[in-house]
Amino acid sequence: MNPPRYFALIPAAGVGARMGEKIPKQYVSIAGKPMLRRVLDTFSIAESVTHTFVVVSQDDAYIDTTLPVDMSRLTVLRVGGATRHLSVLNGLHAMRDQVSDDDWILVHDAARPGLTITLIDTLIHSLQDDEIGGLLAVPVVDTLKRSGSGGRVEQTVARDHLWAAQTPQMFRYGLLRRALEQAATVTDEASAIEALGLQPKLVEGNARNFKVTLPHDVALAELYLKGLV
Numbered sequence: 001m002n003p004p005r006y007f008a009l010i011p012a013a014g015v016g017a018r019m020g021e022k023i024p025k026q027y028v029s030i031a032g033k034p035m036l037r038r039v040l041d042t043f044s045i046a047e048s049v050t051h052t053f054v055v056v057s058q059d060d061a062y063i064d065t066t067l068p069v070d071m072s073r074l075t076v077l078r079v080g081g082a083t084r085h086l087s088v089l090n091g092l093h094a095m096r097d098q099v100s101d102d103d104w105i106l107v108h109d110a111a112r113p114g115l116t117i118t119l120i121d122t123l124i125h126s127l128q129d130d131e132i133g134g135l136l137a138v139p140v141v142d143t144l145k146r147s148g149s150g151g152r153v154e155q156t157v158a159r160d161h162l163w164a165a166q167t168p169q170m171f172r173y174g175l176l177r178r179a180l181e182q183a184a185t186v187t188d189e190a191s192a193i194e195a196l197g198l199q200p201k202l203v204e205g206n207a208r209n210f211k212v213t214l215p216h217d218v219a220l221a222e223l224y225l226k227g228l229v
């Protein structure tokens with residue numbers, strides 16, 4: 001039997017509504033390069049990753065000018081869906097002829113340009129012998145409040161054992177596809193795996209791998225990418 005391989009799957013079919021830019025946020029330039037291109041460049045130098053698939057929307061007008069010259073380990077899939085969940089699932093269906101059920105899939109948001117090779121390697125080394133798979137995440141450090149009516153605190157939520165999920169989230173192709181096909185809409189891959197009664201492993205990530213979501217996040221991402229923090 002062939003050893004399992006590692007593939008990256010990048011959902012990049014969102015519109016970036018919360019960012020409020022004229023272009024989808026994955027194409028917004030951070031420290032001189034579109035976010036999505038940064039992510040593609042990082043995976044291109046990850047030696048353990050065999051191939052990267054990027055999912056964009058059917059009418060994406062920006063991807064062609066964002067791609068690197070060397071496309072030998074990169075495929076664009078124009079199969080984006082209405083939600084991140086559907087974009088990932090459509091991507092998994094579209095790549096099915098090129099992967100085996102036992103291959104590992106690393107799903108990573110295009111909106112997390114701070115990912116490093118070290119984080120990819122840490123994730124792979126932590127999970128390569130795992131039965132289920134898992135995800136990068138960081139322990140929650142702030143005290144958490146649940147809001148009630150009128151913007152007032154209804155409850156303080158104990159933060160013990162709470163982690164904020166990042167990506168990549170790494171699961172075997174067959175299991176991940178089945179989980180996403182069966183789940184109600186989920187906001188990450190791990191939730192779909194949990195819905196099968198399984199417990200993904202938490203692997204400590206890094207603050208620099210945060211999700212660029214709001215306009216002011218761009219300045220912080222630039223500081224990380226320029227090595228200023």
Ligand SMILES: Nc1ccn([C@@H]2O[C@H](COP(=O)(O)OP(=O)(O)OP(=O)(O)O)[C@@H](O)[C@H]2O)c(=O)n1
Nearest residue numbers: 011012013014015016017018082083084087110
């Ligand atoms: N229908 C969708 C929605 C999101 N994504 C991708 O999923 C990742 C995380 O999503 P998010 O940060 O929420 O991006 P947007 O959905 O674009 O942002 P917003 O919710 O502000 O519109 C991004 O790389 C985004 O492009 C996707 O592939 N397909």
Ligand SMILES: C[C@](O)(CO)[C@H](O)COP(=O)(O)O
Nearest residue numbers: 084109165166167187188211
């Ligand atoms: C997958 C994710 O980045 C983990 O934190 C997050 O759930 C994506 O959420 P979004 O609402 O699609 O940005």
